[in-house]
Amino acid sequence: MERCRTLEVNIISAENLEQVNLLSKMNVYAHVSVSADSKDGSRHEKPKQLIRTRPDRAGGRNPKWNSTFHFVVPHGATDDVVAGLSLRVLLRTGRALGGDRDVGEVTVPLSELLLASSSTADYDDHKPVSYQVRKPRRSENTNGAGTLNLSYKWSHQTQKIVEAPPVARNQEGEDGTGTAAAFLVMDCVTWGSIFLLA
Numbered sequence: 001m002e003r004c005r006t007l008e009v010n011i012i013s014a015e016n017l018e019q020v021n022l023l024s025k026m027n028v029y030a031h032v033s034v035s036a037d038s039k040d041g042s043r044h045e046k047p048k049q050l051i052r053t054r055p056d057r058a059g060g061r062n063p064k065w066n067s068t069f070h071f072v073v074p075h076g077a078t079d080d081v082v083a084g085l086s087l088r089v090l091l092r093t094g095r096a097l098g099g100d101r102d103v104g105e106v107t108v109p110l111s112e113l114l115l116a117s118s119s120t121a122d123y124d125d126h127k128p129v130s131y132q133v134r135k136p137r138r139s140e141n142t143n144g145a146g147t148l149n150l151s152y153k154w155s156h157q158t159q160k161i162v163e164a165p166p167v168a169r170n171q172e173g174e175d176g177t178g179t180a181a182a183f184l185v186m187d188c189v190t191w192g193s194i195f196l197l198a
Helices: 110-118
Strands: 004-015 028-036 064-074 085-093 101-109 127-134 144-154 161-163 184-186 193-196
Touching: 004 028, 004 085, 028 064, 085 110, 085 144, 101 110, 101 144, 110 144
Parallel strands: none
Antiparallel strands: 004 064, 004 144, 028 085, 064 193, 085 101, 101 127, 127 144, 161 184, 161 193
């Protein structure tokens, strides 16, 4: 079995996001993925699987989710594969007309998260971090547009990849679908697959 490590990410909240809905309150949700950087670093390749939080219909520019995801990636901070992977959180909002709209995004290299964790001996606790939200890369102006708060931790153990439906469970175990999650065990070589917190 290939050696893998699990990255547990809790998407907690965001603050002071740009108001992109002119006529209605924003219902912000987060698309979360692990994706590979392109050769020239200008964009991200399409992720193996894209998952999302439920929209916060009350928070507006300051949404809260507290949704936890697990990503399984190759084990080892120096692996060439890991060096080319990033955690990407794309914030979007629903709209009554014209379809959903991008609010901003955060991209963090997995190697950065691994190095930060290696500086402490305590792998059991989540490490809280905050990142500036930037407008999507396709936008002409990518200046900051708020703050995203999340926490993460890496597992000690290596394991097979487990993949689940693309809906996040919150801390109460709700998944927003009313259906039970179906799990599929996969080979570890298929990086970037996700399973949800049971």
